[in-house]
Amino acid sequence: MLFLVVALLLLGLVVGTAAYLPWPLTLVLGSLIAVWLVVFAGRERRRRSRTRGV
Structure with missing residues (x-):
C-alpha cells in the first residue's frame, strides 16, 4: 500500500x-x-490469488 501512495504522490508531482x-x-x-x-x-x-487457494 505504501508503494501505491508513493507512486501516486510522484505522479502528482x-x-x-x-x-x-x-x-x-x-x-x-x-x-x-x-x-x-x-x-x-x-x-x-498474484499475491491475492495465491492466498485465496490456501
Whole structure:
C-alpha cells in the first residue's frame, strides 16, 4: 500500500511540474510511474490469488 501512495504522490508531482519540464522528460517520468503502478498491481493480484487457494 505504501508503494501505491508513493507512486501516486510522484505522479502528482510530475503532473504538477509538467508545465516547467520539457515534454520528453515528462513523458518518460510519467511512463516510469505507469510501469511501476502496473508492476505493483500485478504483484498484488498474484499475491491475492495465491492466498485465496490456501
